[in-house]
């Protein structure tokens with residue numbers, strides 16, 4: 001599942017083109033729900049996103065009452081199922097079964113649009129705090145990286161950089177030591193997880209008081225991971241998803257949920273996250289090789305890199321090819 005965009009971006013009545021995993025898709029809201037199609041008409045390859053939506057009629061007696069997407073070139077009419085209903089140049093012809101667009105499974109959760117570019121294998125990642133009325137959720141990004149997705153996710157799972165890359169924001173270079181922590185390795189049905197990682201932060205809750213906080217990290221899919229930071233009763237979580245755009249670029253979107261900090265506006269939280277991500281981006285885009293090496297001999301790994309090691313081992317075990325070497 002890739003998170004290609006936010007739900008709020010897809011207004012009814014518009015055709016929204018996107019490129020994800022090297023494929024051009026078009027998204028639109030029909031009377032039968034949100035749809036994600038390959039942005040390509042089977043007839044002569046025109047972009048369907050240049051076409052129009054014809055709203056269906058509400059008549060139950062009308063066989064053609066569904067919404068249709070009409071191709072801009074020869075006006076073939078496609079129903080929400082992707083099948084072609086009518087070819088105006090030959091109105092008497094029943095369109096052949098091959099006359100249909102390629103469709104992708106799509107769903108919405110946490111304000112995020114999740115697209116399965118193949119057979120959907122896993123459900124959307126669980127992130128209960130984003131649906132908990134005691135938490136506020138803010139959507140951050142998209143953040144664009146000229147980098148491979150696995151490097152971006154590994155950065156999210158990396159605790160040893162917090163005191164240095166994010167000095168003064170998420171860590172303290174004088175207290176950069178990472179205490180040992182446990183990692184539960186991933187298996188065929190779930191990714192790795194690490195609990196109770198203690199990090200010293202200069203200002204974990206915006207009150208200006210330094211404290212030690214606990215991080216819990218988990219990997220849901222090759223390009224989906226999250227963490228929850230706990231500081232007393234305060235919790236702050238991020239569910240991060242990286243969507244490859246093509247072979248060179250990817251973008252990440254973050255669902256951020258927290259149960260404190262009402263004194264900060266959404267904009268202030270976003271500006272903080274933008275700053276943090278920009279610090280990461282410079283490092284991530286500098287990393288060589290670009291492809292994440294899954295051979296553990298290829299880079300140097302230490303005890304404090306346990307979670308990254310577990311992530312690489314797990315990617316290897318599931319045979320991920322994209323963005324890895």
Ligand code: FES
Pocket residue numbers: 041042043044045046071072073074075076
């Ligand atoms: S290319 Fe779409 S109808 Fe001809």
Ligand SMILES: [Fe+2]
Pocket residue numbers: 155156161162165166276280
């Ligand atoms: Fe970071």
